[in-house]
Amino acid sequence: MTSPPETRTRRSRRGERTLMYVIAVLAAFYSFWPILIMALEGYNIDLGAFFAVLAGKSSCSIGGLTFACSFHPTPAFYLQALGVDAYPRLVANTLMISGLSVAIGFGAGIPVAYALSRIEIRGKDFVSYMLLAVRTVSQFVVLIPLYIAYTLLGLFNTIPGMAIAEQLLVLPVIVWMMRGFFSDIPRDIYDAASVFGKSEWQVFRRVMLPMVIPGIVLVTLFSVVLIWNDFLIADTLTSNATRTVDVGVWEGLSITSLSITASTWNSLNAAGTLAYVPAIALMLAIRRYLARGFSLGMTE
Amino acid sequence: MRLRTVYLLFLPLFIILGIVVVYPLMMSLYLSLTTTSGQVSASNYATLLSSATFLDALNVSLLYSLTSTIIALGIGLGLAFIVTQGLRGKGVFEALYVLPVAVAPIVVGVLFSPSSVWDDIVQFLHFQLGQPYPVINELSPTFFFPVMFLSEAWEWAPLLMLVALSIINSTPKEIYEAADLSGASSYQQFRMISLPTIFRSSVMQFVVVLRFIDAMRAFEIPFAWSNWLGYTSQIGSPVDTISLYLYKLLFSSSLGFPIGVVSAAALALFGVTLVGAAVLLRILRSGGRGM
Numbered sequence: 001m002t003s004p005p006e007t008r009t010r011r012s013r014r015g016e017r018t019l020m021y022v023i024a025v026l027a028a029f030y031s032f033w034p035i036l037i038m039a040l041e042g043y044n045i046d047l048g049a050f051f052a053v054l055a056g057k058s059s060c061s062i063g064g065l066t067f068a069c070s071f072h073p074t075p076a077f078y079l080q081a082l083g084v085d086a087y088p089r090l091v092a093n094t095l096m097i098s099g100l101s102v103a104i105g106f107g108a109g110i111p112v113a114y115a116l117s118r119i120e121i122r123g124k125d126f127v128s129y130m131l132l133a134v135r136t137v138s139q140f141v142v143l144i145p146l147y148i149a150y151t152l153l154g155l156f157n158t159i160p161g162m163a164i165a166e167q168l169l170v171l172p173v174i175v176w177m178m179r180g181f182f183s184d185i186p187r188d189i190y191d192a193a194s195v196f197g198k199s200e201w202q203v204f205r206r207v208m209l210p211m212v213i214p215g216i217v218l219v220t221l222f223s224v225v226l227i228w229n230d231f232l233i234a235d236t237l238t239s240n241a242t243r244t245v246d247v248g249v250w251e252g253l254s255i256t257s258l259s260i261t262a263s264t265w266n267s268l269n270a271a272g273t274l275a276y277v278p279a280i281a282l283m284l285a286i287r288r289y290l291a292r293g294f295s296l297g298m299t300e
Numbered sequence: 301m302r303l304r305t306v307y308l309l310f311l312p313l314f315i316i317l318g319i320v321v322v323y324p325l326m327m328s329l330y331l332s333l334t335t336t337s338g339q340v341s342a343s344n345y346a347t348l349l350s351s352a353t354f355l356d357a358l359n360v361s362l363l364y365s366l367t368s369t370i371i372a373l374g375i376g377l378g379l380a381f382i383v384t385q386g387l388r389g390k391g392v393f394e395a396l397y398v399l400p401v402a403v404a405p406i407v408v409g410v411l412f413s414p415s416s417v418w419d420d421i422v423q424f425l426h427f428q429l430g431q432p433y434p435v436i437n438e439l440s441p442t443f444f445f446p447v448m449f450l451s452e453a454w455e456w457a458p459l460l461m462l463v464a465l466s467i468i469n470s471t472p473k474e475i476y477e478a479a480d481l482s483g484a485s486s487y488q489q490f491r492m493i494s495l496p497t498i499f500r501s502s503v504m505q506f507v508v509v510l511r512f513i514d515a516m517r518a519f520e521i522p523f524a525w526s527n528w529l530g531y532t533s534q535i536g537s538p539v540d541t542i543s544l545y546l547y548k549l550l551f552s553s554s555l556g557f558p559i560g561v562v563s564a565a566a567l568a569l570f571g572v573t574l575v576g577a578a579v580l581l582r583i584l585r586s587g588g589r590g591m
Contacts, residue, residue, distance in 0.1 A: 013359050016485075017387075024382045028396040034411040034454070035399060037420065048423035055427035108312035115309045121440060127310070134321055136513050136573040140546045140566035144559055145327035167320050175313070200305065229404035232543070246404050272410050276403045284395060284401035291462035294401075295507045 015031040024099075035276065042270030045073045077270035087274050093159070097234075097244065098224045100163035101174060105174040105223060106216070108167075113178035131172040142168060143236045150237060157239045165233050170223040173293055177222070180292065181215030182208065218286050222293040225282050249275045251292065332564035336556075344564040353536045354565060357545035358572075364449065364522070364541055365515030371453035376460025377498070381490050383461070384468055394465075401458040409524025412451040414438040439529060441538060448525055448539065452518065456511060460504075467501045468494050472479060513576045517569070519543035540567045 052058075053071045081087050081128070116127065146165055147156065155161030185208060193207040227244075234244040235251070243251070249271040283290060332344050348354050359433045379397045383390060403411070437443060471493070479489045498504050522544045531537035542565065549555065550562045 020382070020385050020387060024385075024387055024393050024462065027379060027382055031397050031399055031454075031458070038407075038411055047420040051420075051423045051427040057427065076440060076450065104316070108316045111309035111314045115306055119306065123507055129312075130321070133574070134317070135510070136570070136576065137321065137325075138517055138546075138566045138569040138573065139519070140326040140550070140562060141328045141570050142437065144331065144550070144563055144566070146320070147329065149323070164316070164319060167316050169560065171316060172311075209568075225402065229402075230521075231404065231406040232547075246406050250406055254386040269412060272407045276407050279404065280399055280402040283398065287395065287398055290398065291459065291466050295461045295463060295510065 035280075037274045038269045039268060042076060042077050042273045043073050044077065044266050046071075077266045078274070080267065081271045081274055086248070087245070087271070089161050090243060090245045091278075093238075093242050094228055094244040095224075096159050097162045097166065097242070098227045100111050100159060101166040101170055101227055102174075102220050102223050104163055105167060105170045106178075106220075108170055109140075109174035110178055114182050114208065114281055115177050116175070116179045116180035131175055134168060134172050137168075138231050139168070139175065143233065147236060156237065157241050161243060161244055162234065162237055162244075166227050166230065169226045169230060169232065173223060174219055177219045177289075177293060178212065178215060181212045181219075218289050219293075221282050222289070225279050228279050228282075245275050312345040325574060326566055328563040331560050332567055334558065338518045344560040345568075347561055348564050348568065352544065353540070354542075356536070356572055357540045357542045358530060360539065361516055361518070361541040361543075361569075363445075364452070364518060365512050367449045368452035368456075368515050368518075369508060369512045371449055372511065375453055375457035377464055377495070379457060380463040380464035380468065380494075380498075381487075383465060384490070384494070397461060398458045403454065403455060405518075405520035406524060408451050408455050409521045412447055412454070412521075413524065413528050414443075418447075442538065444525060444529065448521055452515060452521055455517075460507065460511070463504055463507045464494075464498050465567055467498050471497050475526075509576065510580065513573050516573055516576065517543050519547065523547070 037047070050071050112127065142165075150156040150158075150161050155164075189207065189211075190203065193203045198206070229246065230244070231246045231250070236245045238244065238247065249268070286293075322581055333340055333342065335341055335343055383394050383397070387393065400408075475493055477487055479493060484492070518541055522539045522541045525539045526532065526534075526537045526544060529537060529539065531539075533548050533551065535545065535552060537544075539550070546562050546569075549558060549565070551557070
């Protein structure tokens with residue numbers, strides 16, 4: 001008893017699904033392709049050159065420059081970037097800055113997040129607004145005075161100095177996200193703990209804090225990515241000794257379009273790949289909470 | 301909690317904010333209002349307003365952030381549509397779509413440089429498909445502006461996708477079931493149920509305005525492009541956004557490191573972004589209980 005119209009609908013539905021899969025794969029390609037290209041260029045795998053060699057041509061053109069092309073994949077550029085004085089040192093710097101920065105951020109942020117989620121006080125909006133202002137303020141309004149103060153106080157190009165400056169990025173995120181995690185704890189648990197005659201501090205320390213430890217881990221990872229991906233603050237307030245990964249990737253090569261040779265281009269791509277791999281790994285680990293982090297805790 | 305305890309809880313935050321916000325604001329204001337010889341005057345602001353490069357940079361910034369925000373919103377909604385189609389391997393697709401957001405902006409500047417992605421496409425078309433060798437003129441604004449906007453949008457579209465998905469997921473399922481029963485296609489469901497919900501959501505409005513504000517301060521991608529176009533630290537390149545203009549001005553020895561003018565310009569940018577924040581707050585309030 002199958003009626004023709006129904007069959008047609010079913011068939012067109014199947015066609016629709018196939019089309020959806022094609023679109024989904026194309027979109028994945030669009031998201032992933034530029035990232036993949038960079039990793040390949042690091043191995044000196046230039047697809048443009050590959051196509052040329054495949055077609056039996058010997059001259060390639062990259063960005064308007066014509067040169068003899070060849071196709072020789074090599075891990076040399078990664079090995080060079082991974083040399084003791086390059087990538088590992090930059091990573092160590094970045095992680096030390098992140099560690100101290102997150103510690104300061106939590107020290108200042110958790111009490112406020114807790115207070116904002118638990119009590120009704122006037123001026124609550126003011127604090128929220130201040131933190132939003134931190135996000136809207138031009139980096140240069142902050143960087144010049146900090147640079148002046150840092151050079152006077154000897155904080156320029158030091159890890160504590162960077163850790164304080166990075167509060168610009170992490171503090172609003174820490175307060176807003178932790179406030180959300182504290183608010184998620186049912187009011188009953190808080191009330192029950194208070195009934196047993198514990199002090200406010202004991203309730204916080206013994207009951208509330210353990211409940212937000214997963215949140216603390218999440219926010220820490222998110223903050224590390226923010227600091228890892230920051231370029232401008234690190235570029236302005238550091239020099240050789242405390243250079244971070246992103247600045248190192250760019251400055252270490254100090255290239256311009258006119259001076260790109262095939263080998264510095266490959267080095268840049270190898271270093272760039274090494275710079276994004278850890279960030280992507282961390283982001284994927286906390287994927288469910290990304291929207292919450294980037295929207296300052298606005299989304300669920 | 302006693303009031304004194306509350307103050308104590310807020311103290312560390314206020315100290316940090318004092319160091320990284322209040323002091324810099326005061327200092328910038330002071331620097332912007334004094335000349336190099338220490339006299340109080342508004343000459344820095346006058347210099348700024350009569351400077352064509354500053355006004356050009358302001359234009360570029362506005363164009364850059366408006367365009368890239370709109371493109372990112374479009375792509376983000378498109379990706380959200382794909383993810384909500386109940387495809388097999390949905391989780392894998394979603395994970396792949398999220399990737400760009402984790403890549404540092406400076407690396408994005410390298411990813412989309414003339415010699416990477418575009419070059420491969422050109423070579424492929426030429427050598428494999430036998431097309432005439434297309435000459436991409438990377439120095440032409442019709443090439444580099446769209447590519448810059450696209451790379452900014454490429455990086456941040458996943459964020460808008462994630463926000464859209466969280467809004468769709470919190471919409472009652474019954475609505476979609478009812479639409480399914482009345483024979484609405486998945487596209488119709490997305491257009492008539494999801495889209496209006498997303499646009500009416502105060503969270504989405506907040507995130508979009510936040511994206512606009514962040515793009516107004518964009519530095520890394522234009523910075524990389526200034527290099528690709530051969531301008532390096534030269535002031536007045538066509539891709540100078542306000543942030544890039546300030547950066548170049550700050551480190552320009554030929555102009556004697558004019559921190560007064562830079563401070564004035566940074567405050568001007570802050571003023572523009574504060575107006576943005578005010579708009580944002582208004583949207584939040586009119587949008588209801590978004591906080």
